Amino acid sequence: MLSSKGRFYTTSGAYLLELDIEKRTWTACENPAGVPLYLSYTEGRDGTIYAGSYETCHLVAFDPATRRAADLGMMDPVEMYLSRLATDDKGWVYCGIGVARYNLVAFNPRTGERRQLVSEQERKTGTCAVSSGADGKAYGSIDGQEYVLYEGAKTLLSEGQSAPPECTGAVGWGSILNRLPDGRQVGKYSLDGKWFEISDTKTGKTRRVSIDYQSAGPNVRFIFAGPGGKVWGASGHPPWSFTFDPKTRKAEILGTARSWQAADWVGDRVYSAEYSGGWLSIFDARRPWTGEGKEAADNPRVLAEYAPDINQPYAALVHPDGVHVLMSGWPGYGYIGGGLAIYNLKTGESQLIKHTELVRDQSTYQLAVLPNGDVVAGTNISGGHGTRPVAKEGMLYILDWKTKTVSYRTVPVPGAEGVDGLVVARDGLVYAISTPPVLFVFDPKTREIVHRRELGEYGNIAYNGLRAGPDGLLYAVMTKALLRITPGTFAVQMLAEPPGPSRAGTAVVGGRLYFVIGTHLWSFALPHK
Template structure:
């Protein structure tokens, strides 16, 4: 057994993200605002300012995705595999497990006129109904036979359920539970990439459209009213306001409008602002948190570390023997997380989710929102970045990843960057970027790992997975070689049949390449000869996170969930150096002789391994 043990450095960011909520009103007319977070809810009585927190026992990855307030004042949330039931007045919680064989219990949820809770699963879109009166859950049908995201559900007064579906081929579905009738409401030719949308209006009628390019409604749309399982075109000014306010994780469901109004919710910053009869009040939210999960981080040239968290997204920095500094969300506003980093001279470049943003950061200068780090480009074709490298020509950064919602493949962006200084605020490198779509690299695949050979040729590896909701094409990831001068692929092949995703690669001094798959398969290859030299099975050590292979001179560290392996790039031998007591998910960074790794919200140190 390896002798290296991990030393805890503590939680980087003590904050929780708002993951939807509801205004719950009981039969007596009393209202509570319930804010959903990871494994807990924060319950606020805005009239008195009293704040409570109710927790439930975690069961793996049980982050909430959607919640509603019931007709009796109870609160319901879909959290991982759990259906969570909270009484915000009695401050009690119960959890139900109606469907353990789906990745996520629900992304869409609604309440019917009888007070029953309906939800549709991800990825199979199975429809369930939970009856609070009996405590029973019944499975009905599958909303879509082809799609995976059901983000919007609403009932009309006649008992028809309408579903907004995406993302590869959007749809609007009408379903009548009493008869079992189910049909699409839009022509097949209109079922292109995007998402259908529906909402229950405050007038009791259902409205919707098919104009959303993403899971959430944006911009102008051609609206419809839904009734009796059909839809009728209407003008935008005829659409009643939804019982849900906000979008994404900031959705707040309210069947009954209270006498107070929400002005702003900043759960990560422990702050709520409400208006009560014209009097604006700020309420402190003193909840406790196990911390925000770490995203990949990187070493800075001055010996520190910079990284972000996800859900909520916060920028943080660390230096040895100093506490972590939480710089908040303002410095990277609108970013889910920066999930890949590389050093470019004295600067750092980062690629961010969601939406494929390119950032530059100067660690020699103070962090200033909108200036340092600075967003300089954005490409939907790299919606979920996974890899980034500074090309040895000194002028370009190459970054790549998965495409957007409904896409089967992702692209590569090649950005020309300034030398060792940040562009001024308002600058853009959009026009200084060459984009290679997946059709020019590896059709219907996403380049999720990158490296560079000795002569400047780029080598990459792909995943056939489709986290944006499309169905994968094929079952095996590939390797490609990209000629730097022509920006064209000269070699494209599949080294190991059945390996779906090569998440990491590293180029050895002899221009051979080590690949590691998402589930821990290893292959040592000659990319130009298209030859597999050796393979190893490291699957017993668990899965890889994002950016889980860290180059350090003639060695590389492979960070799997249950082990750390040191890979000698000269002898091509692997040594198990650490078996941590908690799973590693956030990559790592070499600082001096130590390897800093991440587990959940916590930083850990492996001493004297580098």
């Protein structure tokens, strides 16, 4: 947020930062509440800076005059997103909250009084919007109904009653303050490309300005062994898709699209599951990356969208029948229970199976195919962003491929929140790792768990952390160890300790195990059996 005093406020993790733009100097670094980060900002009519947090829904205040920061408390005891803020000229602060059950809260910083302006019966999935008006009042929107917010109360907005918004300098997600003091405007920009365009409204001329900065880059989200004998992967925020060729040791940036969260491939075609919106796309590796779209010539090309049942995918799988692609993951913001999508490559038709038909109130995280063509899946109790789990423990289920219905369910590890790694090995058994980390082996014929082993000493399993290698052995990337698992004997061998916490994997290419630490791709030369 850019304040009326010309100071810029932002967040870095738990820290509220103040930047003196003219001096290019950070002038405040405060941690009043110990929250993960701040989502929203506004400036009070008296110049106080207010910020709303993620996860704990805390409201904090920073006084630029006294240089003091204060935690004003939780505005909602359950919700996670305090994503909208506004004030009136009587000193009240209004909090727009979501996303599982929206809320609108008025808070008086002078007295500490908190008022909930939405009844419990009204609350449902979504977020309440609030804004400061130039008339000294604030305005709010609850499920499409507009209100005037003043002196800690709400009244219905009558026709013609609204006022122009007060310019608070707040910059929301995906927005920009683009008007400069001399009237020029910033138009197109690319932080990744390190440039922006500035237009002179008087002359009508536009020029591109180059900028430069140093950054470690975005964290790599996941990797997999893909077409051309390469390691494929994607970063998150901003999302970039890339390949690494072990033979030439060269990396290639393919392009940016929606954030790849999972992928599978056949031949030269990569099927990616993307956040947000639960997109399923196809990329033809024989053709250049042209940018994602929905037209036939686009590469990647969007095949289907599955939000809100699937908003942030976790798994993608090409079925061995060569006709169907499966995708699963978390549902949309505020929703509990993720679905399973099945896309027909020949007809372009989709079948979406909701969580109520799979495992109620859980999200399907892992997918694999049994020798008979049925699908085995692992779930997690997590719901969409901004929700808290309803179920107590994750499950393993089998989807009958002919009927597309669940034929079997079981709790593989009592008390575990989910299954975060799953592979069908060459012996026909299902090997999986739960969270907290327990290796378990499931026999789909007898439908029994035939083996369990604690893996806590190796840390947690990385994202996409368990995969079968070309040698038929299984490889697990854990935060503290690289493991090899032998089907049949269930033996677990620690191959190496990574030089840092590994959060993503896993690809086995050219005799090397590839994994990720932060922004870097690492590899380990696999020893002989």
